[in-house]
Amino acid sequence: MKQDIAVISLDPLAGQFYAGQVRELFGQRVSVDAYSVQDGSVGHISRRYALYMITTDAFDTVGDLHQYVPIDGEMMEIQVTFLWSVIRQLQALPPGRRALFVNLSQKMCREAVVHLNQLGVNQLLMDLYHPGAPRPDMSKYDYVITPREGRYVPEGAREIIDIGQRVCTSSTMIEAALRLGYEDLLESEAFRRYQEGVATNTYSFDRVFSRGLRLESQFDMLMEILDEGLVGVNEHGQVFACNRKMEELTGIPRSEALGQPAGQVYPFIPFDACLREERPQPACVVGVGEVNMNVAVTPVLRGGNCIGAFATVQRFSDAENRQNELRTQLHHKGYRAKYTFADVRGDSPALRRCITMLNKMSQTQLPILLIGETGTGKELFAHSIHRASPRSSSPFVAINCAAMPENLLESELFGYEEGAFTGARRGGKPGLFEFAHKGTLFLDEVEGMSAALQCKLLRVLQEQEIMRVGGNRIIPVDVRIVAATNEDLEERVEAGSFRRDLYYRLNTLPVLIPPLRERGEDLLLLIEQFRKENGAEFTLSPEVKQLLLTHQWRGNIRELRNVVEYFSYVGSPVIGPEDLPPTFHYLPVSGEGAAVSHAAPATGFPYLKEYPSRDQDFVLQYLYQAGENGGGAGRESLLKAAREAGLTCSQQEIRRILLSLSQQGLARVGRGRGGTCLTPNGRLWAQRLAK
Template identity: 75%
Template sequence: MKKNVAVISLDAYAGQFYAQQVQELFGDRIAVCSYSVRDGSVEHMPRKYDLYMVTTDAFDSLGDMHRYVPIDGEMMEIHVTLRWDVVHRLQALPAGKKVLFVNLSDKMCREAVTRLNQLGVNQLDFDLYHPGAPEPDMSQYDFVITPQETRYVPAGAREIIDIGQRVCDSSTMIEAALRLGFEELLETPEFEQYQRDVAANTYSFDRVFARGLRLESQFEILMEILDEGIVGVNERGEVFASNHKLEEITGIPGARALQRPAAEVYPFVPFARCLAERAPQPAQVVSANGVNMNVAVAPVLRGGACIGAFATVQRFSDAENRQNELRSQLLHKGYRAKYTFDDVVGQSPAIRRCITILKKMSLTQLPVLLIGETGTGKELFAHAVHNASPRADGPFVAINCAAMPENLLESELFGYEEGAFTGARKGGKPGLFEFAHKGTLFLDEVEGMSTALQCKLLRVLQEREIMRVGGNRIVSVDVRIVAATNENLDKMVEEGTFRRDLYYRLNTLPVLIPPLREREGDLLLLIDHFRKGIGASFTLSPELERLLLTHQWRGNIRELRNVVEYFSYTGSPVVGPEELPPTFHYLPAGLPEAGGAGAQPPRLADCPQEDERFVLSRLYQADREGRSLGRDAILADAKAAGLPCSQQEVRRILSALDQAGLARVSRGRGGTRLTPAGRALCRRLETEEKL
């Protein structure tokens, strides 16, 4: 059956050249198509090929590559070299000559010159040039060498040596044959001639082809390359091959196993069943000599007959570690924490205290709940907590729970199996919990999660296990949760919209991120930081500086950054109040926010006015001492004063003050503080001797 092969390269011309080479060597057994990143043809590549051959310069990262190449697709890299006649021609050049090497990119220049050095062309003094590099002084170079890229050679070259396109090396062609299942091609005269024509510095392949490559020799080489134990048996179940990795895992010397029945040497490997059924035996976990191993067996079929079988053996712990490494590589770009506590700008006591507390919490494995208004930098602190934790080398995965529908959020968090729903990816998809294994999962706006998902999340936190959507297999995960909210979870628990058991599970280590208006002295530091970050050079007028210092900043750091960026486009070296954004609504922190000068304490039915005034007086006293006040402290003070206040009554009074704009009831254990309006009301009542 003809196989389909895709060749993906940075440059279209180079890709077509490699595709032609592969097609000529493999003949009518394959159909090859070439795609280029530079000309955009890779954007239209069908996702249907049996093998994807990718040049080393095509993509900058694994994440970029998997935009076009399926994660479950058979993929290999193309490594290139030169023909021997080109190498001999360059070796004949006089020693010490200064040479300019010209290619498409800096990376391609370095790879080519490195390969020339490896092949013995090391008597020349090379400099590199590629499009976009500074123009060189051509008078200092004796020769210009280029792999068929003469169009990029700077003017003034004395002599140009065009060495032609580099060719795929022999190891690339061998790997392609093995991955496509055409092992028999490796013994053909065409492959032998190709090996003789192209230069190689791979000693093992040189020797194999020099002796007339045989199938058994290829397997011997591959077995030693693989990072797992390999053992092969013939049709009688006798061991004829094993590698050193198998010796390391099982402790059984390979020499002692050769020519003996596998049932005696490796009784934990089901060779007999595989040979009898002539069918692969799926991977299973077995224990031998106190070691847990993954064992899988596959038959070797030729001409309809079973001529033997091969087994792969891997330590269970090695397989798990390898899987974790691959998880991290798959989404390397988005699954790494970018910020540390050093990235937090501010010297106010409030932010320093917050950082000190979070640094201590980072060292634990317990969930952290970040509580704060919108724009206070909760995600930055989540990154910093991860980077300061013992899990810093693991993945950091972030998701906004309020940003997607319930069913989509569930499949993102827990993954899904193939066929779980319409449109599900072939082969299924791991969830973010699996990708965050041994790392941190940041749940932003956790209050946006439905009650059904809250229940599933609670089970993960308790059991450290998940099950993919549409699956029936339990997957163990080791994930630390950092959650963030800008809502009052206490209130949501009381209203029944957030599960009480999950709240107490997430609320193990709550931290209140202070709003900007409570970070005294940080405003000007942040303005200077943002100004430098965008390369602006304006200064603030004294009037504007005073206005910004007294503004309430309801959008916090995010609002401040937007204002600074707006200033950078005004074109004024000194920015005044008249150049504030048109959407900027000044809310003075030193004046009442609600009720004006005639504001009064809210009146609640069935609640004595004396109790309301007492709560207000205690908040005013705490405000003057520079601290917040919690419900328990208010209840204790009321009891000491002989007032029969209940906890429910205090909660109602605080809620009414919050709704009237006289106080701010913080989430978690942050307590309650007076607003400027509440502070002004207390001063007036104190003057009137009513407080």
Template identity: 55%
Template sequence: MVNWEVSCVEKKAISIIALDPRAARSYGRDVEGLFGEVADVSVFSVMDGSAMGMLPHADLFAASTDAFGSPEELARHVPIDSQTMAVQASFRWQELRRLKELPAGSRVLFVNMTETMAREAIAQLEQFGITHVHWIPFYPGAELPGDVHIAVTPDEMRYVPEEIETKIDVGQRACTSGMMIEIALRLGLEHLLETEKFQTYFQSIATSNYSFDQMFARSIRLESQFHILMETLEDGVVGVNERGEVFACNRHAEEITRTSADLVMGKPASQVFPYLPFSKCLQERERLPAKIIRLNGINVSAEVVPVMRQRACIGAFAILQRFNDVEARQSQLRNQLLHKGYRAKYGFEDVIGESDAIQKAKEVLRRMAVSESPILLIGETGTGKELFAHAVHRASRRRNGPFVAINVAAFPENLLESELFGYEEGAFTGAKKGGRLGLLEISHQGTLFLDEVEGMSPALQVKLLRVLQEREIMRVGGTSIIPIDVRIVAATNESLERKVAEGTFRRDLYYRLSTLPIVIPPLSERGDDLFLILEQFQKELGGSFRLTPQVRGFLKSYSWPGNIRELRNVVEYFLYTGHDPITMEDLPPTVFHRAPQAPIRQLPETPQQPSSDVFRFVLEQLYQASEARQPIGRERLLQLARDAFVPTSQQEIRSILAQMADQGLVRVSRGRGGSQLTPEGRQLYETGRI
């Protein structure tokens, strides 16, 4: 017989995401077993690639903590403002009973995919009282300790060493009862929690939260879930039935109204709470917006909402909130966000290098860090600007506050505005219910790092300028001013002065951001730091090799247009050659590739005249600019060289222009005037003597 109620209601969509496909399928079966009649459950895995890219829409995404590195990474794979939660796993009681039978004092391997996952499971087993054995985490690549004869694994028998005598497979960990309750609450399926199927499942899953179990059991005996749900709310809540009789009053409501729930239960709300308009709400069956009432000497916001079921009003709830609780909750939220990745990971001690250039940069930035003024980090791509931003925050007085980083160029204008400033509920189509905090609010009393700030649109530049001037923001779609205390550290790999001259970057914002400017030196100017960083990358990548003197000399003379990021790629390439030592034949062809050029004859041999490819390239570009009757600057020459795969640096181009000027081939102007070929320079190029 078809369940008519279920068939008439559109099914929800639940997506489960995990690192390993087998774990994803296991979690999916658990959720399907409880919610299959009312929801379609899909599973995705990072390892098999199904979780990559933008995932299809779902009413709820549940992701395991090992699937992605951070909440920000998860957000890149789900539709904007999707409802997300974490997969929580636990063991079943029957498996724990098996483990309690292990011989006391035994050395036991716990085998899992990674060290982190193995240690996490061991911590959970010890929390459940399985402490009579000595647990040893084991995972692919780990060294097998001696005198171990027992191994336990959560369905990862493929990683258990063959020589282990006793192998116990406890199966994939199951989704916790708390996770299933949260899914029901998120999707409005609370009525399922009282069914026998859910109760049977809850009794099978191990939990150490005794008080939660007791509260939940009590709510079942009272045939209502409202009691346990309301006690988890931070607002005061009073509930009445269709007759206006009080049936619920949580602890926060007792504190705000200074009454006892036992004294008001079952009584007409009009008598015990005459200041709450329950009767009007039940009659009109419409939400009554929040109004300010004076209660026991404090201002309280009171909102009343009806409870509708099949067009009938079966009750109402009053939501009470003290005004001074708002700021406290925002502070709590910011503190929670600190534990979700919004913190600086690196300090100045993590900046590797002994060259004068890098030591000077570190010394200056240490002094800048103690100020409250904005800092502008200027440097080529891959020089480590974000690492320095982390270090500045950790050396500042804001070190205990949040550190938030965002790449401005990675977001379209409309999305960047909502990311930075947040938005109110209903601000735009798809806006999350209740609105959302922006990164500027999250950064309160901390540091906000704006990478590639030159990519910000003119409209957002105006809003950011107001933030710097007034220290206040307004959310998208909002009407209230929110004061904030944020220190801005910005970074750019382009000339903001040129952007200002072109009219694409506001002059006033430029001077605000560049209060404390500093240039991060490129790798080509850091001398032997190259080899110190190279050795560190070898350690991080788990490999080792030696360089021949010829390779060391070549690497030191190379211009490194990709800087430290390019160096890491080269180190990884060397590791995969399998050669030791590394010779010139092992150099990666893509890194040192030069675009084909027309044959050019050698320059006349003079002691001061370089004969490098870069010199010839610069002379050719100067000639073409001369033909167009336009000067050309160092930055434009550097960009043209990169486009043509000619490795060079600003320092090298500056040196070549200086030598050309000494020989009368070019006139170099100060500032933005650029460089122009002299008649002698044009003649040199046109006569083909190069």
């Protein structure tokens, strides 16, 4: 609301000037009227003003003042000064020259000259002149200096310097703003420019005021950026500070809280105890309506005395969520995907097709199931999927489900509340699902999950929400699942060790990562890459190249890296067959040429000593017959057929026989319905044994 100001002066021109200054600085917030004693307009003050600003020369006595101004009116004195530009102009005059200072009265002349001397204009010899004074000899003066009172300058002046009307001091304007309740104007650009433009010799006051204003401004800014409610009280328990967040939390406007006893406005905050005991009150949870608030109070001590206190107030749920966010940010420093599809080395058609499919799938939000043998780089592909997805800027979290006991894996995935179990961390701990919010969670060896955990994972996939171990609060999460397995999940489903509904949830976008033996010349590219990484210098002989290209590589990339590491320390510039690692057992891929020389020794069929030869013959013949019918055979069908044939085979025996055939290059052990089938060399042996 606009407030009215009366400016009262002796001279009407001076009064109009001061009123104009106030009007310009305060703008639309005020209405300013000017009154003068000389022209008698002061006698026409007919209404009450919010502030009366009065010059020092307007009235001779207090009695004269109260003839026109109410005794209980808000009054202040107008102090005047010069602009710094005027001071610099006068200081530039040559020293020792004589000057005549002309003003309205002797008192005003004396005040102005003394003020100029205080501000550093003291190199001139000044005399005073005012209306009614004896006429001076103007030939003695080099300059006449006057503050807009040229009408009183005697004739014969050599040079007249009009220094303009004196202006209100910055302290006058500051006091007016404070009396009217316009403290915010003190931080405005207009006030700053005004304070810098007017001359003052109150250096200490200006420094202290500016420092106090700056600190108050910083305090206000600090209060408003806090993400919690803040209330300050003085030593009497009256509220003097309150931020907007406190208004939001309590619904109590600041205007109703400021200046009021805190015990009445905020009865749930223990200010009285804090002021009485002069020590911090520990944080506690209090109920405010239907909301739990976290409240802490700290006293303000100065010189051994308590001069007030501050309280911080926050919703308990907000504090908990904020802690979780900070903890998540801390953990996310390590939850970043490291690799992209560009880090996948190889140009084989099988690999290119796999990367093309995954690139397309990464753009969706659907679960991806990576299927592949151990060592094929499933985790590298999981990193790449995340980096190529719209979630790339969010966390990537990986965990091996087969590497942890069931209870530990559950707490890692879903988190736990304080006291959920013995040894639980104080305050609880968020799980990997929370850490992966908005990002990707990679579940390696997902087949290692227990049935109970599979059930919980299924709920997360269906409902996109979790509950911590020992908790009772539903936490929504937005997580994209990438799972990996090196086993046949469908076979596990048939065996009852993996939930069928979870399998079909994870199997939305299945991708087979090709094994190294199916990637052809990629093997040589990888060998060269690993060699450079190790800083080794060697080449492969043609014999070794052929051996490596036709090897089964059951450990895939991991096994290949180990072999290259070994080559790096052999010391031979050309690696021959004799330089192969002693643990390198050549297991050829299908192909009669290689298989006959390595898997078909002249001594006869490679029987396992611990099992009857007839059992092994049966397995070979059964696989041969399955191949003749256009397919392979699984372990379960082999076991069932053997028992129907009157053989006492166990499941372990069947597994060992198939493994032996695979190691000898006679069979390829497959997964799923395709099962195991004979290589050409295995078919050759089956035909021999049948004769």
